[in-house]
Amino acid sequence: MTLLSIEHLDVDIDGRAILDNIHLAIERGEIVTIVGPNGSGKTTLLKAIIGSLTPAWGKLHRAPGLVMGYVPQRLHLDPTLPMTVTRFMGLPRRHAPERIEQALERAGAAGLGRLQMSSLSGGQFQRILLARALLESPDLLILDEATQGLDQRGVADFYRQLESVRRELDCGILMVSHELHVVMRASDRVVCLNKSICCEGTPQRVATSPAYQAMFGHDIQDAFALYRHDHAHRQETAELAS
Numbered sequence: 001m002t003l004l005s006i007e008h009l010d011v012d013i014d015g016r017a018i019l020d021n022i023h024l025a026i027e028r029g030e031i032v033t034i035v036g037p038n039g040s041g042k043t044t045l046l047k048a049i050i051g052s053l054t055p056a057w058g059k060l061h062r063a064p065g066l067v068m069g070y071v072p073q074r075l076h077l078d079p080t081l082p083m084t085v086t087r088f089m090g091l092p093r094r095h096a097p098e099r100i101e102q103a104l105e106r107a108g109a110a111g112l113g114r115l116q117m118s119s120l121s122g123g124q125f126q127r128i129l130l131a132r133a134l135l136e137s138p139d140l141l142i143l144d145e146a147t148q149g150l151d152q153r154g155v156a157d158f159y160r161q162l163e164s165v166r167r168e169l170d171c172g173i174l175m176v177s178h179e180l181h182v183v184m185r186a187s188d189r190v191v192c193l194n195k196s197i198c199c200e201g202t203p204q205r206v207a208t209s210p211a212y213q214a215m216f217g218h219d220i221q222d223a224f225a226l227y228r229h230d231h232a233h234r235q236e237t238a239e240l241a242s
């Protein structure tokens with residue numbers, strides 16, 4: 001089922017073209033990652049999708065009744081402001097305690113409700129943002145560089161949590177990421193953006209596309225080598241188990 005489809009989308013900011021002729025569709029149950037250099041329009045595209053900015057041109061169709069959850073790129077909270085996780089989860093709208101607990105559990109943050117927001121580690125903070133986006137059991141979960149600042153282990157754990165969210169909610173996941181090696185493992189489809197979409201497809205297909213290689217150079221070869229390496233190991237493990 002198509003959750004969201006975009007056709008001929010253009011976004012201008014202050015008279016400058018930021019996105020040009022974007023076509024994109026997201027299906028239920030798939031994980032799609034947008035990659036691209038700084039300033040290539042990734043956040044702008046997510047903002048157009050959630051409706052926080054108006055496109056200059058094009059069609060954006062959301063499935064009827066579509067519920068979206070959004071994890072922003074940054075959220076600054078005043079560290080001197082006392083606020084528990086549970087209270088934060090109830091902003092700006094109150095939710096039943098059971099619903100908050102369920103969202104925390106789905107985000108891998110069960111038991112953190114009574115902690116102060118200012119006491120959380122970077123990884124815990126990101127999980128609370130994820131939990132907040134899960135409160136309404138979204139059909140489409142949208143994340144903007146949700147693992148920024150986490151160490152490698154934290155990034156891997158976070159992506160594993162997303163896999164479990166997808167399984168549990170059968171939602172679509174659209175995210176922006178700079179972690180190429182994880183993107184290659186965790187995504188069903190990769191979209192490479194630089195004002196327009198330069199290439200898109202399975203991670204394998206995109207990794208070997210000239211447009212993508214021109215953009216990411218050796219980074220992508222390393223990322224793809226790691227991807228294949230991991231797969232080889234998984235296959236060996238399966239063979240050993242059989």
Ligand SMILES: Nc1ncnc2c1ncn2[C@@H]1O[C@H](COP(=O)(O)OP(=O)(O)OP(=O)(O)O)[C@@H](O)[C@H]1O
Pocket residue numbers: 013014018036037038039040041042043044045
């Ligand atoms: N509110 C704004 N006012 C003016 N220019 C803006 C605004 N928002 C975005 N831009 C410009 O639009 C372009 C794309 O920005 P955007 O944040 O979408 O890029 P990005 O790909 O998400 O970048 P990054 O990887 O650095 O987060 C940039 O040149 C940015 O300066």
